[in-house]
Amino acid sequence: MWWIICIFLFLPGSVISRPRCGGTHTAARGVIQSPNFPNKFPVPIHCEWIIDAQHVTSPNSTIKVYFTQLFVFEGLSFKEYQIYDSTYQLNGRDIHTVTETNVTKVSVIESKQDYLVITLKLDTIESTHLRVLDHLLDVYGFNITYEISPGPPRMDRCTMMDCGFTGTCYDHYTRFSCDCFDGYEGPKCSEGPNSLCTPDICKNGGTCTHIGDSAVRCECGPGFTGEYCDARFTPPAKECEDCLLSCPFDGREENICKCPGNGESPNETRNTDAVVAYAVTIKLMNVSNMKAAQLRGYIEGH
Ligand SMILES: *[C@@H]1O[C@H](CO)[C@@H](O)[C@H](O)[C@H]1NC(C)=O
Ligand SMILES: *[C@@H]1O[C@H](CO)[C@@H](O)[C@H](O)[C@H]1NC(C)=O
Ligand SMILES: *[C@@H]1O[C@H](CO)[C@@H](O)[C@H](O)[C@H]1NC(C)=O
Ligand SMILES: *[C@@H]1O[C@H](CO)[C@@H](O)[C@H](O)[C@H]1NC(C)=O
Numbered sequence: 306m307w308w309i310i311c312i313f314l315f316l317p318g319s320v321i322s323r324p325r326c327g328g329t330h331t332a333a334r335g336v337i338q339s340p341n342f343p344n345k346f347p348v349p350i351h352c353e354w355i356i357d358a359q360h361v362t363s364p365n366s367t368i369k370v371y372f373t374q375l376f377v378f379e380g381l382s383f384k385e386y387q388i389y390d391s392t393y394q395l396n397g398r399d400i401h402t403v404t405e406t407n408v409t410k411v412s413v414i415e416s417k418q419d420y421l422v423i424t425l426k427l428d429t430i431e432s433t434h435l436r437v438l439d440h441l442l443d444v445y446g447f448n449i450t451y452e453i454s455p456g457p458p459r460m461d462r463c464t465m466m467d468c469g470f471t472g473t474c475y476d477h478y479t480r481f482s483c484d485c486f487d488g489y490e491g492p493k494c495s496e497g498p499n500s501l502c503t504p505d506i507c508k509n510g511g512t513c514t515h516i517g518d519s520a521v522r523c524e525c526g527p528g529f530t531g532e533y534c535d536a537r538f539t540p541p542a543k544e545c546e547d548c549l550l551s552c553p554f555d556g557r558e559e560n561i562c563k564c565p566g567n568g569e570s571p572n573e574t575r576n577t578d579a580v581v582a583y584a585v586t587i588k589l590m591n592v593s594n595m596k597a598a599q600l601r602g603y604i605e606g607h
């Protein structure tokens with residue numbers, strides 16, 4: 306395990322109902338962080354931050370929250386409202402809840418409503434702590450940024466995952482950057498004297514990134530898959546997608562597009578979406594009796 310969650314047991318205190326920390330943000334951009342960040346905060350805790358964009362007049366403005374430094378995977382949720390004040394709330398809708406599964410995957414959330422309410426509610430601190438092998442990183446809570454602006458979220462955003470957990474992700478508002486720990490360098494803090502990424506670790510044009518200081522992963526280029534991008538696959542032709550859903554698959558990649566009565570395998574295409582769907586499909590095809598609808602849902606969900 307490349308990271309260690311430290312478990313601290315605290316007896317839950319009396320149940321609190323009203324938020325005791327947080328605040329209202331009306332500026333176009335800012336930072337939202339857990340109390341005492343990067344240190345421990347007192348528990349039980351109930352904080353509520355309100356991002357209020359009602360005064361913003363520029364059309365198509367949205368509220369974006371960038372998960373630059375997020376170490377909490379429980380008790381943190383995001384809800385949007387059309388109207389929100391202490392006595393009256395209209396059209397509340399949950400838009401995100403941070404979980405152990407999505408904490409490393411989601412890098413930004415966006416709301417088109419006038420109010421975004423961020424709630425941190427926890428009885429214990431155990432799920433808010435991330436340490437990378439005792440020395441690189443030892444932090445509690447979160448330090449994330451928001452902006453109220455027209456247009457889509459900025460593309461160059463980072464998360465701790467993007468910075469390999471060997472550096473810290475910062476939002477400078479005009480750009481994001483990974484600030485690397487000693488011994489690590491490069492845009493993703495996966496180069497430098499302490500890095501385990503060597504030029505030949507990921508094959509076929511794959512990119513190596515750290516996950517903490519003792520593990521690395523490969524992101525494969527188009528046409529390749531596998532832990533080290535050493536497995537080749539043929540992206541399916543468009544007509545193959547339905548074929549995949551209806552044909553029995555014998556586990557051999559070269560047969561994946563050969564439906565009974567369909568004759569030859571269709572020609573290769575170089576469509577990135579298809580590549581992604583394909584990699585997912587091969588994995589799932591091993592599951593016997595996978596229903597077509599489930600499979601399609603899974604692919605669309607990715
Ligand atoms: C706002 O969004 C609409 C619909 O997407 C678009 O037609 C319009 O041009 C946008 N306005 C501005 C100022 O970007
Ligand atoms: C976060 O993860 C949970 C459970 O894994 C999932 O239900 C939820 O849809 C995820 N949220 C987002 C925005 O991905
Ligand atoms: C919190 O995040 C902001 C924006 O990324 C950064 O400027 C600031 O230094 C961070 N604070 C701490 C304590 O890391
Ligand atoms: C899935 O099928 C592939 C291709 O036959 C095989 O290499 C792999 O070991 C299988 N995986 C599992 C989990 O059965």
Ligand SMILES: *[C@@H]1O[C@H](CO)[C@@H](O)[C@H](O)[C@H]1NC(C)=O
Pocket residue numbers: 572
């Ligand atoms: C598939 O490839 C073959 C040989 O390269 C070519 O003759 C044929 O026209 C192609 N078919 C399609 C549908 O592109």
